[in-house]
Amino acid sequence: xxxxxxxxxxxxxxxxxxxxxxxxxxxxxxxxxxxxxxxxxxxxxxxxxxxxxxxxxxxxxxxxxxxxxxxxxxxxxxxxxxxxxxxxxxxxxxxxxxxxxxxxxxxxxxxxxxxxxxxxxxxxxxxxxxxxxxxxxxxxxxxxxxxxxxxxxxxxxxxxxxxxxxxxxxxxxxxxxxxxxxxxxxxxxxxxxxxxxxxxxxxxxxxxxxxxxxxxxxxxxxxxxxxxxxxxxxxxxxxxxxxxxxxxxxxxxxxxxxxxxxxxxxxxxxxxxxxxxxxxx
Amino acid sequence: xxxxxxxxxxxxxxxxxxxxxxxxxxxxxxxxxxxxxxxxxxxxxxxxxxxxxxxxxxxxxxxxxxxxxxxxxxxxxxxxxxxxxxxxxxxxxxxxxxxxxxxxxxxxxxxxxxxxxxxxxxxxxxxxxxxxxxxxxxxxxxxxxxxxxxxxxxxxxxxxxxxxx
Ligand code: SF4
Ligand code: SF4
Numbered sequence: 001x002x003x004x005x006x007x008x009x010x011x012x013x014x015x016x017x018x019x020x021x022x023x024x025x026x027x028x029x030x031x032x033x034x035x036x037x038x039x040x041x042x043x044x045x046x047x048x049x050x051x052x053x054x055x056x057x058x059x060x061x062x063x064x065x066x067x068x069x070x071x072x073x074x075x076x077x078x079x080x081x082x083x084x085x086x087x088x089x090x091x092x093x094x095x096x097x098x099x100x101x102x103x104x105x106x107x108x109x110x111x112x113x114x115x116x117x118x119x120x121x122x123x124x125x126x127x128x129x130x131x132x133x134x135x136x137x138x139x140x141x142x143x144x145x146x147x148x149x150x151x152x153x154x155x156x157x158x159x160x161x162x163x164x165x166x167x168x169x170x171x172x173x174x175x176x177x178x179x180x181x182x183x184x185x186x187x188x189x190x191x192x193x194x195x196x197x198x199x200x201x202x203x204x205x206x207x208x209x210x211x212x213x214x215x216x217x218x219x220x221x222x223x224x225x226x227x228x229x230x231x232x233x234x235x236x237x238x239x240x241x242x243x244x245x246x247x248x249x250x251x252x253x254x255x256x257x258x259x260x261x262x263x264x265x266x267x268x269x270x271x272x273x274x275x276x277x278x279x280x281x
Numbered sequence: 282x283x284x285x286x287x288x289x290x291x292x293x294x295x296x297x298x299x300x301x302x303x304x305x306x307x308x309x310x311x312x313x314x315x316x317x318x319x320x321x322x323x324x325x326x327x328x329x330x331x332x333x334x335x336x337x338x339x340x341x342x343x344x345x346x347x348x349x350x351x352x353x354x355x356x357x358x359x360x361x362x363x364x365x366x367x368x369x370x371x372x373x374x375x376x377x378x379x380x381x382x383x384x385x386x387x388x389x390x391x392x393x394x395x396x397x398x399x400x401x402x403x404x405x406x407x408x409x410x411x412x413x414x415x416x417x418x419x420x421x422x423x424x425x426x427x428x429x430x431x432x433x434x435x436x437x438x439x440x441x442x443x444x445x446x
Contacts, residue, residue, distance in 0.1 A: 010397040011399065013414075038420075038424070038427075041396040041397065049388075052443050053373060053438060053443060054369065054370070056434065063434060110433050154352055154353075159355050160356060198351060203382065204385055205320075208347060269412060271408060274408055
């Protein structure tokens with residue numbers, strides 16, 4: 001049985017708890033054991049905290065990695081931002097004695113050490129690579145005939161030189177995962193365009209971020225998609241929170257919520273009341 | 282008036298952005314940049330300014346903060362210039378000199394205060410409970426010891442300088 005330390009991050013537990021709930025339920029249904037990564041903090045966010053102070057970013061990330069190392073488990077994230085930070089930090093530290101020595105100078109202050117052994121995984125990629133689309137299909141009890149727009153976001157697949165999960169310009173794994181539920185992923189223009197929220201853009205220049213989002217929404221609507229399926233609570237927040245102002249009305253679901261539905265979870269348990277764009281199923 | 286600073290390259294190297302020297306100015310990055318399409322930010326130009334040592338112009342610029350870190354340019358750059366890492370390093374230098382947007386400062390303060398970038402909200406706590414989840418997630422929010430550890434990391438690495446006024 002696959003077993004992971006479940007890294008919650010910030011936006012899922014504190015804004016869209018339905019994503020956390022759905023992930024727990026879906027993993028249970030797929031025989032993936034999740035152990036809470038108690039005491040973890042923000043990853044910390046790659047576009048803001050890392051941009052402010054790389055030393056703080058790396059040390060706080062190393063603390064999170066060390067918490068998982070103490071449990072002897074790989075980390076599983078449900079957010080591209082967390083995945084970006086923790087994967088990058090592990091890439092920088094694991095097998096690099098000099099970088100480890102430097103970060104451990106900081107961790108020593110709190111009586112911790114990171115040895116450099118934690119592996120970092122993303123929920124969607126765990127489902128694709130460890131469980132597989134065929135096994136997922138067997139667990140679908142309520143096939144969904146939705147036409148959907150899949151949204152990969154940026155930090156799930158990129159930088160592909162170190163992540164190596166799929167073609168970053170023309171990927172398919174999320175489409176395959178979504179279609180395992182019976183839904184249809186609608187092809188569209190500029191599918192890999194950033195949602196606009198990353199890199200601190202949403203906070204500093206919200207109007208610029210909205211322009212990215214608007215282009216995405218226009219292309220999604222033109223494709224005939226009725227729902228947006230994401231793998232990142234921050235993209236989720238950007239699409240969910242912006243549509244009212246931009247005049248769109250496409251419900252936004254994290255992959256875990258789509259899977260929860262397809263595997264028989266009640267709508268109640270998906271935590272849809274936290275969504276700003278109403279979710280009509 | 283532009284003021285080239287020849288020492289800047291050493292500073293960049295120390296900050297982890299020395300690979301900016303690899304850029305040969307082809308413009309592939311700018312051509313595919315979703316931010317450049319919507320703002321006055323030009324990726325190639327920023328790389329050139331860094332090479333030339335236009336330190337003050339870069340650290341004072343709005344454009345430095347208009348990259349969404351989408352990695353489109355990094356995927357396509359024929360010279361494997363780590364563009365996003367360079368942008369991040371430049372931002373570190375800017376922040377160290379006090380260039381920071383108020384909303385970014387708020388995010389930094391949230392991180393200091395909660396150990397998370399967003400605050401706890403009562404309606405979400407209630408929703409968590411109705412879903413059978415602990416009202417407060419089992420993170421640093423639920424442990425004083427864990428929070429004290431994180432605080433220590435922030436102090437030792439100088440993050441408190443960013444959040445103080
Ligand atoms: S794509 Fe690379 S080499 Fe070309 S201008 Fe941009 S950073 Fe320089
Ligand atoms: S990472 Fe930044 S500079 Fe590169 S394409 Fe994306 S927004 Fe433009």
